[in-house]
Amino acid sequence: MPKLKTNRSAKKRFRITKTGKIKHFKAGKGHLLTLKSSKRKRHLGKAGYIEGGEAVSIRKILPYGA
Numbered sequence: 001m002p003k004l005k006t007n008r009s010a011k012k013r014f015r016i017t018k019t020g021k022i023k024h025f026k027a028g029k030g031h032l033l034t035l036k037s038s039k040r041k042r043h044l045g046k047a048g049y050i051e052g053g054e055a056v057s058i059r060k061i062l063p064y065g066a
Contacts, residue, residue: 007061014050014058016065022050022058 015023028036029044036044050058 004063006064006066010058010061011066014062016059016062022055023047024050 013024017023024047026044026046026048029041033041
């Protein structure tokens with residue numbers, strides 16, 4: 001069986017934790033921050049976790065847990 005290629009864009013956007021969860025960072029923290037509340041910006045800085053069907057498809061494009 002040949003080696004599988006990792007999707008490079010997914011590797012940059014997602015991390016797989018030791019427990020197997022898929023961690024991602026939230027969108028919306030790049031620009032136009034003056035009109036967003038401090039609470040909103042603070043919550044955007046924290047990581048989120050992907051579950052369900054989305055997680056299944058991400059695991060396929062990250063075969064070695066990059």
